[in-house]
Amino acid sequence: xxxxxxxxKAGTVTLAAIVIAFLFDPLALLLYIGWTIxxxxxxxxxxxxxxxxYLLPFTLFAIGMLVSTLLFAKIPENPSVTQQFLFWDLPRxxxxxxxxxxxxxxxxxxxxxxxxxxxDKVAFILSLIQQCRVSPKLAYGILAxxxxxxxxxxxxxxxxxxxxxxxxxxxTSKFSRYKQYTIPLLASAIRKAERTAIAMESKxxxxxxxxxxxxxxxxSWIDWIFAAVMLGAIVLCIIVSKSFQ
Amino acid sequence: xxxxxxxxxxxxxxxxxxxxxxxTDLSFTIQQGxxxxxxxxxxxxxxxxxxxxxxxxxxxxxxxxxxxxxxxGSNIEEFKSGKINLExxxxxxxxxxxxxxLTVEDEIxxxxxxxxxxxxxxxxxxxxxxxLVGLQHRRKDQIHTLSGGQKQKLALAAVLALEPRxxxxxxxxxxxxxxxxxxxxxxxxxxxxxxxxxxxIIEHNIDYWLPIINRTMLLDRDGxxxxxxxxxxxxxxxxEEMQQRGIWLPEAVLLAKQAQLAKPWPLTIDLxxxxxxxxxxxxxxxxxxKYIVHVENAIFRNKDKVLLDIPALDIQQGELIAITGxxxxxxxxxxxxxxGLLKPTAGDIEFLGKKLRRWKTNxxxxxxxxxxxxxxxxxxxxxxxGELAFGQTVSEEExxxxxxxxxxxxxxxxxxxxxxxxxxxxxxxxxxxxxxxQLLVLDEPTxxxxxxxxxxxxxxxWRHHQRGCTIIMITHDMDLVDRFASRVLIVDQGRxxxxxxxxxxxxxxDLSDYGLSLPAKxxxxxxxxxxxxxx
Numbered sequence: 001x002x003x004x005x006x007x008x009k010a011g012t013v014t015l016a017a018i019v020i021a022f023l024f025d026p027l028a029l030l031l032y033i034g035w036t037i038x039x040x041x042x043x044x045x046x047x048x049x050x051x052x053x054y055l056l057p058f059t060l061f062a063i064g065m066l067v068s069t070l071l072f073a074k075i076p077e078n079p080s081v082t083q084q085f086l087f088w089d090l091p092r093x094x095x096x097x098x099x100x101x102x103x104x105x106x107x108x109x110x111x112x113x114x115x116x117x118x119x120d121k122v123a124f125i126l127s128l129i130q131q132c133r134v135s136p137k138l139a140y141g142i143l144a145x146x147x148x149x150x151x152x153x154x155x156x157x158x159x160x161x162x163x164x165x166x167x168x169x170x171x172t173s174k175f176s177r178y179k180q181y182t183i184p185l186l187a188s189a190i191r192k193a194e195r196t197a198i199a200m201e202s203k204x205x206x207x208x209x210x211x212x213x214x215x216x217x218x219x220s221w222i223d224w225i226f227a228a229v230m231l232g233a234i235v236l237c238i239i240v241s242k243s244f245q
Numbered sequence: 246x247x248x249x250x251x252x253x254x255x256x257x258x259x260x261x262x263x264x265x266x267x268x269t270d271l272s273f274t275i276q277q278g279x280x281x282x283x284x285x286x287x288x289x290x291x292x293x294x295x296x297x298x299x300x301x302x303x304x305x306x307x308x309x310x311x312x313x314x315x316x317x318g319s320n321i322e323e324f325k326s327g328k329i330n331l332e333x334x335x336x337x338x339x340x341x342x343x344x345x346x347l348t349v350e351d352e353i354x355x356x357x358x359x360x361x362x363x364x365x366x367x368x369x370x371x372x373x374x375x376x377l378v379g380l381q382h383r384r385k386d387q388i389h390t391l392s393g394g395q396k397q398k399l400a401l402a403a404v405l406a407l408e409p410r411x412x413x414x415x416x417x418x419x420x421x422x423x424x425x426x427x428x429x430x431x432x433x434x435x436x437x438x439x440x441x442x443x444x445x446i447i448e449h450n451i452d453y454w455l456p457i458i459n460r461t462m463l464l465d466r467d468g469x470x471x472x473x474x475x476x477x478x479x480x481x482x483x484x485e486e487m488q489q490r491g492i493w494l495p496e497a498v499l500l501a502k503q504a505q506l507a508k509p510w511p512l513t514i515d516l517x518x519x520x521x522x523x524x525x526x527x528x529x530x531x532x533x534x535k536y537i538v539h540v541e542n543a544i545f546r547n548k549d550k551v552l553l554d555i556p557a558l559d560i561q562q563g564e565l566i567a568i569t570g571x572x573x574x575x576x577x578x579x580x581x582x583x584x585g586l587l588k589p590t591a592g593d594i595e596f597l598g599k600k601l602r603r604w605k606t607n608x609x610x611x612x613x614x615x616x617x618x619x620x621x622x623x624x625x626x627x628x629x630x631g632e633l634a635f636g637q638t639v640s641e642e643e644x645x646x647x648x649x650x651x652x653x654x655x656x657x658x659x660x661x662x663x664x665x666x667x668x669x670x671x672x673x674x675x676x677x678x679x680x681x682x683q684l685l686v687l688d689e690p691t692x693x694x695x696x697x698x699x700x701x702x703x704x705x706x707w708r709h710h711q712r713g714c715t716i717i718m719i720t721h722d723m724d725l726v727d728r729f730a731s732r733v734l735i736v737d738q739g740r741x742x743x744x745x746x747x748x749x750x751x752x753x754x755d756l757s758d759y760g761l762s763l764p765a766k767x768x769x770x771x772x773x774x775x776x777x778x779x780x
Contacts, residue, residue, distance in 0.1 A: 143346060150389065165614070166625055188619070206326045214351065
């Protein structure tokens with residue numbers, strides 16, 4: 001799973017998400033969720049515990065969606081056709097809509113996790129340059145920016161202490177406090193970015209496409225098989241679900 | 246005569262918003278094999294010159310540039326984009342911001358890719374440059390796990406991978422502690438033995454580089470060249486001029502001046518004659534017996550790692566304490582615990598007899614001042630005057646007086662961020678002093694500053710110390726410690742390992758264990774002692 005070309009993986013996941021958007025059959029979606037989770041866990045070498053932990057916030061979000069669609073559903077056309085849902089009798093249409101929506105949200109989460117948990121960020125960006133013709137200027141810029149994130153957090157802590165000691169009012173609203181931190185934080189971020197840009201240029205970086213690569217990424221038949229299997233599985237799920245009804 | 250490697254002819258650079266030129270009519274040549282040290286006051290355009298030499302200017306310049314620079318006979322503007330950077334490599338001062346990849350080998354490969362080297366050759370090339378700087382064992386590691394010194398070596402290796410003929414080092418030790426700086430210099434010496442490379446070093450720590458350099462250039466404030474030749478000649482002819490411009494002199498020269506030794510002065514302490522006398526005015530120790538800070542069993546933990554463990558520490562009112570030790574030993578952490586900016590995981594810290602957590606924040610920080618390493622973090626308003634007036638009840642005259650003390654009276658309306666490095670530092674210290682705190686903590690106040698700013702700062706700090714303010718100063722500068730401190734704490738791996746008067750520390754402790762070195766005066770005495778042993 002980790003060896004699948006990152007660009008193709010990203011493409012496949014996106015395509016699958018688009019197809020799912022037009023799929024309203026809850027059972028088919030559930031089947032596909034099961035399939036995605038199985039692929040991630042079996043071929044992605046992801047620990048189950050870690051996976052569940054990442055899935056938790058998405059699950060809560062999906063449940064939230066479910067509840068709110070049930071409560072705030074549009075007026076059903078056939079209110080008399082009801083269905084038992086847990087303890088309540090609700091219009092069947094409403095239940096179906098709500099379930100489809102929640103399950104779709106959930107299947108998006110499993111798809112994104114499939115990508116995120118099995119892809120190296122650097123590999124993804126390098127592959128974008130090599131396979132998708134993304135400009136190296138943009139791609140290496142993103143990589144350099146990625147290094148900054150932890151630095152920014154440290155910087156914010158320091159600025160907060162520095163302002164505290166200056167006697168800057170800390171009992172003002174959170175918003176105005178953050179406004180106060182923003183200017184020094186931005187100033188130093190800009191300065192740092194400028195330095196990095198200069199350092200990159202002094203190593204002969206021009207942003208041109210014409211360069212060699214230490215890590216090369218190719219597409220092979222395995223990548224295409226992965227794409228075909230992932231998308232084919234959707235069709236399969238639909239067929240299986242139809243045969244049950 | 247052989248062709249010069251680099252030729253600069255009447256180079257003048259003027260930035261858009263400035264009325265005067267930053268570099269003025271600069272002409273010089275660099276021959277293959279030269280090892281040049283460039284000295285100059287802060288703001289004399291040293292870094293600007295770097296950008297001109299490696300072709301970043303005029304491309305990236307907001308302003309005007311005139312004159313000619315040619316490398317190996319051809320004008321650098323004729324080089325194709327990115328090509329001149331392969332001939333002129335540059336290592337910058339901040340080890341943090343020179344990288345764009347996440348691992349050591351990827352970072353080196355980045356330069357090789359720019360050079361369009363075939364991927365098959367990269368493995369061996371990465372190995373070669375990493376072993377030149379002694380980082381082979383870190384090849385697969387993430388860059389953020391490296392120490393500051395190692396990062397700077399990686400930056401050097403990444404540039405060496407391009408196989409430049411001229412290597413510019415722009416204040417490479419400015420963010421390193423003394424041990425890491427010496428280590429970097431050693432690496433570069435080793436490199437000189439391995440390959441024929443021309444060095445152009447911009448530095449203010451002259452002493453480190455004495456064994457390497459064979460030519461010195463001095464820049465004046467207006468960015469014109471006022472000396473080009475042998476360093477020994479420079480310090481003997483222009484010592485006054487250099488000091489006026491805030492350029493640091495070598496330790497040995499400062500000692501010779503202090504002892505009123507007749508010229509010519511040597512450059513290293515080893516070459517000073519025997520029998521020099523220095524006036525020593527040991528700072529008087531005021532015993533007030535009143536504790537300002539009292540620490541009991543304080544421990545600071547991050548996850549399971551104990552970062553700081555202080556069983557007991559008392560600081561008396563009126564002391565001037567220097568905290569020193571390696572980078573990452575816990576000095577800054579200790580200072581933040583004492584001032585209540587961080588809370589200990591366990592244990593108690595008292596300030597003026599009252600536990601820190603019982604203090605009201607705003608009352609506490611009326612009594613405590615803390616100057617951070619980066620002055621910019623502390624600025625809250627949009628003018629120099631506003632900074633000093635912020636939250637103060639003091640009168641306008643007093644603010645005017647502080648402005649004059651830090652020599653910023655004519656910059657009062659400027660935005661603090663537009664000041665020079667030295668001016669920012671002076672302002673950040675002054676903002677902490679207007680409210681006349683009982684305790685002032687300074688984190689590396691003189692680090693990377695020129696001799697002028699250092700003098701102004703120490704003057705200011707000393708005056709407040711005389712007024713009765715207790716000072717805690719984190720520093721690596723042992724000469725400063727020797728001149729001012731009444732007590733020294735050496736921190737190593739989260740513990741206070743030495744706590745004594747400076748004079749006793751110089752005599753008894755082996756400072757090299759903690760990556761520190763003796764003050765110049767004591768280094769001289771030690772040498773005399775060794776001389777008599779071997780005589």
